[in-house]
Amino acid sequence: MSARVPVSVIVPVKNEGANLPRCLDCVKWADEIFVIDSQSTDGSIEIAQERGAKVVQFEFNGTWPKKKNWALEHLPFRNEWVFILDADEVLPPGAEIEFGKAIAEAGDVVGYWINRRFMFMGRWLQHAYYPNWNLRLFRHTLGSYEKLTDVPTDSGDNEVHEHVLINGRTAKLQVEIDHYAFPSVDVFVEKHNRYSNWEARVATDARFRARSGQISSATVDRRRRLKNASQRLPFRPFLRFLYVYIYEFLSVAKTRELQKQKETSIRCLRRQKKLGHRAQNDADLE
Numbered sequence: 001m002s003a004r005v006p007v008s009v010i011v012p013v014k015n016e017g018a019n020l021p022r023c024l025d026c027v028k029w030a031d032e033i034f035v036i037d038s039q040s041t042d043g044s045i046e047i048a049q050e051r052g053a054k055v056v057q058f059e060f061n062g063t064w065p066k067k068k069n070w071a072l073e074h075l076p077f078r079n080e081w082v083f084i085l086d087a088d089e090v091l092p093p094g095a096e097i098e099f100g101k102a103i104a105e106a107g108d109v110v111g112y113w114i115n116r117r118f119m120f121m122g123r124w125l126q127h128a129y130y131p132n133w134n135l136r137l138f139r140h141t142l143g144s145y146e147k148l149t150d151v152p153t154d155s156g157d158n159e160v161h162e163h164v165l166i167n168g169r170t171a172k173l174q175v176e177i178d179h180y181a182f183p184s185v186d187v188f189v190e191k192h193n194r195y196s197n198w199e200a201r202v203a204t205d206a207r208f209r210a211r212s213g214q215i216s217s218a219t220v221d222r223r224r225r226l227k228n229a230s231q232r233l234p235f236r237p238f239l240r241f242l243y244v245y246i247y248e249f250l251s252v253a254k255t256r257e258l259q260k261q262k263e264t265s266i267r268c269l270r271r272q273k274k275l276g277h278r279a280q281n282d283a284d285l286e
Contacts, residue, residue, distance in 0.1 A: 004031040005100045007137070008077040009085055012058075012067040012158050014038035016087035017047055019180065023087045024051045029096035031079055036071050038157055060157035067158045069145045082140040089116070090178045098175050102137065110168030111138030116177045121184065132179075133172070135164040142167050 009030045011023060014037065027033060028051070035048040035055045048055050056075065058067050065073065068084060081103050085091070102112055114136050118129035135143070143166035145159050181187075 005029055005096050006031050006079050006103060007081045007083050007099060008032040008034065008075075008079045008140070009083050010034050010036060010068065010071050010075070011048075011053070011085050011087055012036045012038075012071070013040060013044050013048075013087045014157070015040045015042040015044060017042040017044045019087040020044055020047045021051070022090055023085060024048065024053060026091045026093075026095070027083070027085060028052075030083070032077070034071065034075055036067050038067070058157065063150065064147060066145070066162075069147075069159065072140055072144055077140055080139050080141075081137060083137045085136070085177070086179070088180045088183075090180065092175060092178070095175045098173060099137065102171075102173060108169055109171045110142050111135050111164070111166045111170045112173050113170060114173045114175065114177055116179045118182070119178060119180045120182045122180075124178075135166060135170065136177075137173065138164060138166055138170075139168075 007030050009027050009032065011020075011033065013020060013035055016023075017040070020035075024033065024035075024047070033048075033051075033053040035044070035053045036058050037045060037048075037055055038058050038060065045055050056071070058070060060066070072082070083099070102109075112135070113133045115130075116132040116134060118125045118132065120128075124130075143164045145162045146165050148162060
C-alpha cells in the first residue's frame with residue numbers, strides 16, 4: 001500500500017493460528033504491527049512473520065503486568081497512536097479511511113472508543129453483548145490499562161475486562177469490530193470459566209469498587225456501576241443465564257421458521273413448474 005495509516009497495532013496472542021490470518025489481514029494498512037506472543041506452538045509466529053508483523057515474546061509473572069499493559073510500557077513504537085486488536089477480532093473493509101481521518105483530525109482528542117459485535121458460532125449476539133464500547137485507539141503515552149486487583153485471577157496472561165484509563169478528551173468511531181469470541185460451545189464454556197475466575201476475584205477487591213468514575217465514558221462507567229450493584233441481587237447467575245438462553249432459543253426458533261418458510265416456497269415453485277409442464281404437454285397433445 002502506498003499510504004499507510006500512522007498507527008502501531010498491538011495483537012496479543014497465544015496459539016491463535018486459526019484466527020491470526022483474518023485478524024492481521026484486516027489491518028494490513030497499518031504502518032506497524034506488533035504480535036505479542038506467549039510461546040505459541042501452533043504456527044502463530046510463522047503466520048505473523050509471513051504477514052510482516054513484528055513478533056515479541058511475553059513472559060508472564062503470574063500477576064502483573066499483563067500482556068497489553070506490558071506492550072504499552074516496553075514496545076518501541078514508531079507512531080504516536082496505537083490500536084489494540086485481539087486475534088479473534090476483525091475490522092471491516094474500509095476501516096482504514098476512518099482511522100486515518102480520526103488520527104489526522106484528532107486535535108485535542110487523545111483516544112477513540114470503538115464498539116464491538118460479539119459472534120456466537122458465526123451469528124451476531126445483538127441482544128446479549130451489545131453495545132460493547134472499548135477504548136482501543138489512543139495516544140500510547142497517555143493511556144494504560146487499569147489495575148483492578150493485586151491477586152492472581154487465574155484468567156490467563158491477557159487483560160480480560162479491564163479498560164484503558166487515559167488523560168484527555170475522547171471520542172467515538174463509527175466503524176465496529178466483529179468479535180468472533182465464541183466459535184463453538186466448547187470455547188464459550190472455556191472462556192466464561194476464565195471470565196468468572198477473573199470476575200470473582202476482582203469483585204472481592206476494594207480496588208475495583210474504587211475505580212468507578214475514572215473511566216472516560218459515561219456509558220461504560222454506568223454499566224460497571226450496574227454490574228457492581230447486580231452482585232447483590234438474588235439469583236443473579238440464574239437470571240443472566242435465563243436471559244441469554246431465551247435469546248438463543250428465540251434466535252434458533254426464528255432461524256428454523258425462516259428455513260421452513262423457504263422450504264415451503266421452494267416446494268410451491270416446484271409444484272407450479274410441474275403443473276406448468278403438465279399443462280404444456282396437454283396443449284401439445286391437443
